[in-house]
Amino acid sequence: MKKHLFLLIAVITTIGGSAQTFSYGGINYEIKNGVAYVAEGKYSGDIVEYEGPEFTINGITYSIDEDNNLFVKKVDGSLPSVNVPATVTYKGTRYKPQYLDEGAFMNCNAESVSLPAGIKKIGAFCFANCSNLKEVNIPVSVTSIEHGAFCQCKSLESISIPARTSEIGLSDPRNYGVFYFCDKLTTISVSKDNPYYESGDDDKYLMHKDTKTLVALCPDTDIPQGTKILGAQFYTDSPSVSKAVVPNSVTEVRPYSFFRCRNLSELVLSRNLGSVDEYAFLDAEIGCVTLLNTKPEDIVVEKYDRIFGKARLVVPKGLKDAYGEIFPYDKNIEEYDYELADVNHDDSANTADVVKVYDVIINGVDSSDDVERMQPAADLNADCAINTADVVAIYEYIMNGRNY
Helix, strand or coil: CCEEEEEEECCCCCCCCCCEEEEECCEEEEEECCEEEECCCCCCCCEEEEECCEEEECCEEEEECCCCCEEEEEECCCCCEEECCCCEEECCEEECCCEECCCCCCCCCCCEEECCCCCCEECCCCCCCCCCCCEECCCCCCCEECCCCCCCCCCCCEEEECCCCCEECCCCCCCCCCCCCCCCCCEEEECCCCCCEECCCCCCEEEECCCCEEEEECCCCCCCCCCCEECCCCCCCCCCCCEEECCCCCCEECCCCCCCCCCCCEEEECCCCCEECCCCCCCCCCCEEEECCCCHHHCEECCCCCCCCCCEEEECCCCHHHHHHHCCCCCCEEECCCCCCCCCCCCCCCHHHHHHHHHHHHHCCCCCCCHHHHHHHHCCCCCCCCCHHHHHHHHHHHHCCCCC
């Protein structure tokens, strides 16, 4: 169906549920279920774009959409605080605000925002670049928070996600993260009754329960074990973090995951990495990226320019050429100076290494141990620790013909 590229500005009133016909610009239109159609002629049946009336009360500009829903369209950026009322009266009719439009609060100076029950959606970039915003409540009625909704809210310290919120950032999963560059965010609390998202025992991240997609991560927080997908702009760069480890549960790195990451000197990627988007490290400046996957041929990636920028890539022993084929534009590739699981550095991964790891766990390292080489060789599960899980992993690695 063809859609007209002009705007119809009108106040639509449905009488008794029946269709309403009216003329505008010499063309007859018909309203059916809140949608305007051309009633007759060459373009009969075509949908007409609708733009409702706008009016401002106490610095808040509202509009009414084609379904007769009142929404917040724009807010005066100079207001020190904003209290969106539960009801608004326009031309004698009382409305309840239903949602916040895209960019409604963008660049506002408000430190606090109060939203009424009944709001169902927070639009894309709604609070983007509200650098003074410290407090905002998300009503229990909110079901959707679109991409970039709170990006660059640099004073926001905590946020609570209610039980009914089922879509966060899904309006454009390839685009801006919901909480990107909220560098003071210390708490993301998801209601225990929310069946779609979780925030962990310490409320430090936001993860989709079913897909295990990491939507947001508080700065200075480790990527949680069990994560499968790193979402768009989930990571906020922090000057106090120089090394990040992507756990072995992660199989996919989405677009812009480490966008403009400038403070990391080292990033260790999952041993089970299977997919890296071509824009995952866009505009990032990471010193060294360690790739643990011993089967680089299983990694799917768009061969676009240099995926990792100017980073030095360190790959498993004997796999430099194989990784060079996967990342042909990333020329700065070198190999580990140790064999995976070769904990005692005898140039072979064998049962003696299992014994050595067990001994380190029980008795600790001794003066003759090269801890700098031992740690990456022994830490097969990439959790930044040598523990009993590594004993099992090394044994399986040896028994499975060095496939891990």
